[in-house]
Amino acid sequence: MSLRAPDRLLLASARRGGVWVGVTVLTSLLLTGATLALPAVMGRTLDAVLGHGDVARWLALSGVLVFVLVAVDAVDDLVGQAAEARSTAWLRHTLLRHVLALGTRATRRFTPGDLVSRLVGNSARTGDAASGLVWIVMGVVPPLGAIVALALIDYWLCLTFLAGMPILVLLVRAFLRDISDAGEGYFRVQGTIAARLVDALGGIRTITAAGTLDREAQRVLAPLPEVHRHGLGMWNALARISARGDLVVPLLVVAVLAVAGLGLTQGRITPGEVLAASEYVIMAAGIGGVMSSLNELAQARAAAARVAEVIAEPAMAYGSERLPEGPGRLQFRGVTVQGADGPVLNDLDLTIPGGALVAVVGRSGAGKSLLAALAGRLVDPDEGEVLLDGVPLRRLAREELRRAVAYGFERPVLLGETFADAIGFGSGSPSPGELAARARAARADGFIRRMPAGYASRVADTPLSGGEAQRVGLARAFVQAGRVLILDDVAASLDTVTEHHISQVLTGALADRTRLIVTHRASTADRAELVVWLADGGVRGRGTHRGLWADPEYRAAFQPLSVTRTPVRTGAGGAR
Numbered sequence: 001m002s003l004r005a006p007d008r009l010l011l012a013s014a015r016r017g018g019v020w021v022g023v024t025v026l027t028s029l030l031l032t033g034a035t036l037a038l039p040a041v042m043g044r045t046l047d048a049v050l051g052h053g054d055v056a057r058w059l060a061l062s063g064v065l066v067f068v069l070v071a072v073d074a075v076d077d078l079v080g081q082a083a084e085a086r087s088t089a090w091l092r093h094t095l096l097r098h099v100l101a102l103g104t105r106a107t108r109r110f111t112p113g114d115l116v117s118r119l120v121g122n123s124a125r126t127g128d129a130a131s132g133l134v135w136i137v138m139g140v141v142p143p144l145g146a147i148v149a150l151a152l153i154d155y156w157l158c159l160t161f162l163a164g165m166p167i168l169v170l171l172v173r174a175f176l177r178d179i180s181d182a183g184e185g186y187f188r189v190q191g192t193i194a195a196r197l198v199d200a201l202g203g204i205r206t207i208t209a210a211g212t213l214d215r216e217a218q219r220v221l222a223p224l225p226e227v228h229r230h231g232l233g234m235w236n237a238l239a240r241i242s243a244r245g246d247l248v249v250p251l252l253v254v255a256v257l258a259v260a261g262l263g264l265t266q267g268r269i270t271p272g273e274v275l276a277a278s279e280y281v282i283m284a285a286g287i288g289g290v291m292s293s294l295n296e297l298a299q300a301r302a303a304a305a306r307v308a309e310v311i312a313e314p315a316m317a318y319g320s321e322r323l324p325e326g327p328g329r330l331q332f333r334g335v336t337v338q339g340a341d342g343p344v345l346n347d348l349d350l351t352i353p354g355g356a357l358v359a360v361v362g363r364s365g366a367g368k369s370l371l372a373a374l375a376g377r378l379v380d381p382d383e384g385e386v387l388l389d390g391v392p393l394r395r396l397a398r399e400e401l402r403r404a405v406a407y408g409f410e411r412p413v414l415l416g417e418t419f420a421d422a423i424g425f426g427s428g429s430p431s432p433g434e435l436a437a438r439a440r441a442a443r444a445d446g447f448i449r450r451m452p453a454g455y456a457s458r459v460a461d462t463p464l465s466g467g468e469a470q471r472v473g474l475a476r477a478f479v480q481a482g483r484v485l486i487l488d489d490v491a492a493s494l495d496t497v498t499e500h501h502i503s504q505v506l507t508g509a510l511a512d513r514t515r516l517i518v519t520h521r522a523s524t525a526d527r528a529e530l531v532v533w534l535a536d537g538g539v540r541g542r543g544t545h546r547g548l549w550a551d552p553e554y555r556a557a558f559q560p561l562s563v564t565r566t567p568v569r570t571g572a573g574g575a576r
């Protein structure tokens with residue numbers, strides 16, 4: 001029988017508990033042995049007191065067993081926690097690496113808040129299984145051992161107990177089903193709340209400006225009744241098993257003790273053995289102890305299912321090929337990307353000449369950013385392929401691709417402690433001189449130098465305007481720039497003078513690269529050597545800005561921004 005993904009993950013994470021899992025097995029074995037031996041030794045002690053043996057010896061042995069139980073129990077807890085910590089750490093590493101390897105697909109498939117809840121809460125719950133599994137396995141040993149002990153005392157005792165076993169088994173199965181369903185629902189709803197909270201924090205300015213704090217709090221916490229319902233489901237399952245156990249276990253105990261009493265009157269069993277049998281029957285029916293471990297395991301399994309769901313999402317695979325020498329020519333061949341309501345790009349064929357400055361324009365939602373993402377393999381097409389200097393991007397080694405293609409984004413996230421880190425991010429260790437030169441080119445050098453610690457200033461402590469952040473992001477792209485530089489609407493928050501300066505860098509210092517610029521600005525399109533106009537899922541037109549401007553639909557792609565931001569001379573061939 002092949003294990004399901006959550007079970008495989010549970011086992012893998014339990015193995016990562018390493019040596020501590022082994023120690024937990026040892027301590028649990030000791031505990032189990034002592035637990036099993038104690039009733040027999042107590043029975044012998046009683047028989048000794050009644051005149052059949054060495055009382056002092058049996059009393060001493062009872063004392064040793066009790067000591068072992070207390071001491072080992074404490075150690076068992078400690079090593080169990082150590083195993084869980086190691087398993088959880090491994091699981092978080094694995095999940096985090098996978099989420100990052102998924103790239104943009106991670107946040108298309110899962111919301112950030114949901115991913116955080118899986119990474120933080122669910123991973124820890126799954127990690128609990130490291131010692132939980134051992135405790136469960138060890139948890140069933142005392143009941144099984146107790147059944148054997150009953151048989152050793154008198155086989156009628158064992159048979160009486162086994163007659164009641166099927167009821168116990170049915171109870172356990174029903175409990176496991178109820179608790180697993182409730183656990184899964186509980187974690188899912190927790191993830192939903194976390195996702196809404198992250199959304200709300202991302203949009204906190206809008207919420208504050210709109211004065212909708214109460215409504216937002218209600219929206220974030222709206223699934224709480226569901227959390228309550230699933231929580232109640234878990235408690236009910238526990239209560240049911242406890243009530244049913246309370247009914248079944250005493251019945252079993254009474255039945256076994258009645259048979260033991262009969263054996264005593266017939267001289268088959270000693271009084272000490274009756275005492276031992278009364279302990280063993282309770283141990284054999286030890287539904288309570290195993291139940292709480294099973295409960296833990298069921299919850300760990302529900303949590304593992306949520307972690308495994310992310311891991312099952314295939315990460316982007318890279319090839320091993322290198323790029324030949326080349327100018328940075330990009331080719332899109334039959335590229336189709338499906339969106340929620342049909343293809344966003346449909347069988348698109350396009351060649352971006354190497355070393356050219358190319359503007360990608362089109363109305364909002366035309367697929368410009370998607371085209372830019374495809375060009376550097378931030379996403380893969382559903383059909384077709386993208387080639388760089390003749391090599392399909394999928395075949396390129398990851399480092400080769402990342403060295404060859406650099407990106408600048410409209411709302412860059414500045415990663416790294418300091419501004420020097422943020423600008424050099426992903427580029428090895430550029431020299432301070434190179435960092436400054438690129439920052440100057442991106443018009444970021446001035447405001448960074450004015451900070452108290454210059455390039456060593458901490459990014460997190462420095463609130464930046466949208467345009468300043470864009471310029472730092474641009475400097476990073478410039479440092480990184482390989483043979484292709486892709487700028488996705490990077491000038492959206494820049495004033496015309498800064499944008500003009502940056503355009504000069506693109507046509508000057510970086511003129512040997514292929515530059516793919518997504519833009520809404522007519523002035524940027526006008527400076528490009530080639531304009532690719534996207535509409536209706538494909539290339540609606542390509543040529544120079546001036547050549548395309550005659551088409552009113554082309555002009556409409558710029559209208560909202562060009563009217564307000566960029567003076568445009570209308571008329572055939574006269575755009576600027």
Ligand SMILES: Nc1ncnc2c1ncn2[C@@H]1O[C@H](COP(=O)(O)OP(=O)(O)OP(=O)(O)O)[C@@H](O)[C@H]1O
Nearest residue numbers: 337338339344363364365366367368369370371379
């Ligand atoms: N990886 C993807 N898979 C499927 N659909 C996507 C993907 N990325 C974006 N889309 C969808 O493609 C459509 C176009 O998005 P895109 O961001 O490319 O538009 P755009 O032309 O850049 O718009 P804007 O000018 O408003 O920034 C959107 O509906 C978006 O949801």
